Amino acid sequence: MEIRTRFAPSPTGFLHVGGARTALYNYLFARRHNGKFILRIEDTDVERSTKESENQLIDALTWMGLEWDEGPQVGGDYGPYRQSERNDIYLSKAKELIEKGSAYEAYIYPEELEQIKEKLLSEGKPPHYDYETISGYDTPERRKEYTGKGNKPVIFFKMPRKDYSINDLIKGPVTFKEGAIGDFILIRSNGQPTYNYAVVIDDMQMKITHVIRGDDHLSNTLRQIAVYEAFEANVPEFAHVSMILGPDGKKLSKRHGATSAEEFRSRGYLPETLLNYLALLGWSNPDGKEIMSVNEMIESFGLDRVNSSPAIFDETKLKWMNGNYIRNANMERIFNLSVPFITEEKLLTQEQCQTSKKWLYEAIELVRTSVEELKDIPKELSVFIKDYEIEYDSEFMEYFTAQGVKETIKEAYTLIQNDDSWESETILENLKNAMKNAKPQKKSFYLALRKALTNQFHGPDLVKTIHLIGRARVIERLEKVVNL
RNA sequence: GCCCCCAUCGUCUAGCGGCCCAGGACAUUGGCCUUUCACGUCAAAGACACCGGUUCAAAUCCGGUUGGGGGCGCCA
DSSP, X not given: OOOEXXXXXXXXXXXXXXXXXXXXXXXXXXXXXXXXXXXXXXXXXXXXXXXXXXXXXXXXXXXXXXXXXXXTTTBOTTOOOBGGGOHHHHHHHHHXXXXXXXXXXXXXXXXXXXXXXXXXXXXXXXXXXXXXXHHTTOOHHHHHHHHHTTOOXXXXXXXXXSOEEEEETTTXXXXXXXXXXXXXXXXXXXXXXOHHHHHHHHHHHTTOOEEEEEGGGHHHHHHHHHHHHHTTOOOXXXXXXXOEEOTTSSBOOGGGSOOBXXXXXXXXXXXXXXXXXXXXXXXXXXXXXXXXXXXXXXXXXXXXXXXXXXXXXXXXXXXXXXXXXXXXXXXXXXXXXXXXXXXXXXXXXXXXXXXXXXXHHHHHHHHGGGOSSGGGHHHHHHHHHSOOOOOOOHHHHHHHTSTTHHHHHHHHHHHHHTOOSOOHHHHHHHHHHHHHHHOOOHHHHHHHHHHHHHSOSOOSOHHHHHHHHOHHHHHHHHHHHHTO
16 A cells, blocks of 8 residues: 655744654655655634745745655645645535534534533533533524524534544554543534544545654544544554654743744755754664765654654754754855855855855855854855954964064065965965074964964964965055064 | 653663663763864763562563643634
């Protein structure tokens, strides 16, 4: 049988990292078994769903390379893949359930439901609806009055009184005792299906074999299997992945900082970083490998190695991993990805980036070793670009007045002035030659020189830095020190 | 209140009864490399929540306690 998984987000915001991980696991599982990965948009909540966030979701998924075989944009044999376009299906299937005696219409108002619940709660009883109570409102007069106002009846599911259990692929056996929940709504008064109903209809019709989703849906599973059974349909396998928590151990939310794939993207995270990190947040490769390509993940992915305990989202490791990927990625790609950050910071214009591409390329290649997010590239680059007022502070003077340093800098100044080639190799030669006579302590000389040129004591390779700052500015700055 | 889930270094995890006085990765600390910083590299420190069982033997199995998370919507 073909393995079919789905990722079913509701378009009510950005793509949360938890959702991204769920999508990843679904994708990996499907690919691992040569199955299909389906994207379905769960937009039954007309109030909160927006086309804009649907597009955002699709963008983020595309950015991560999580290609779906069926869904919006690509179509498929089991569409439509947007719940808002499947209303008649939900309605007709609900009618089926009514005929089977598993569901019933109710002519009740939301406020009345609320009252029932409050009353039960105040009596110390669980706030569950049941047919006996709800049908009490179903009188001929009531129907007339209710529909007279243009209302459509709400359709309730009649929850069977029995135990249910599943064998979750991650959690293991889970049993829900009889009476855990009461009757629940299938179709709202606005004609829209509720989540717990629509999911089942869709998963059934889309022939989903494995439902891999967040832990927060575990309790919902009870309702859902009841609906499957009412249709006498096969229940899919379930795999509930644990939540992602913030550093304080609470469910990861916006107050913890960046939580969406988009935010990480805009900070200069590479998609492979996010994918790799998220894969490891709850799953481990059998041979302990940590840095993995998506293909390597596909080859070794299995639900049996997905951890059942919640995980804290640790940006520290994410950052390290991104730095690692930035250093090892193709340089041309890093160049192209860096340009937007550079122009955004107004460090250089788009034109400048292209006309001095060779120079910029070299500069980025040099600073990429110390960067963890691409958004830090401009800051690192500024030392080669901006003009500095050099402060000849006491620390500088210490190095500058050290034995032989001043003379060597003078000598270097002369040699550099006569250097027309301006290649890193010749710059290095010049510096070495400059040291020959006065023989300064290497460290003092380089430190003084660096400070005189960049106003900093730390930075990337000095020779390359000199090369990148450019001959004119180097001479200009050297001139000042020499005349000190 | 009721139901469900979870519990190994600070963090992510390996471990599925003896190979574990618990292994790896990030972070931390120290060394090396180096003109500095970074990278890289080597090393150190650092955990089985607690209490009872079962067993010749438990991080691993069972029960309880505690702690954490999720759910109990005409949200998904």
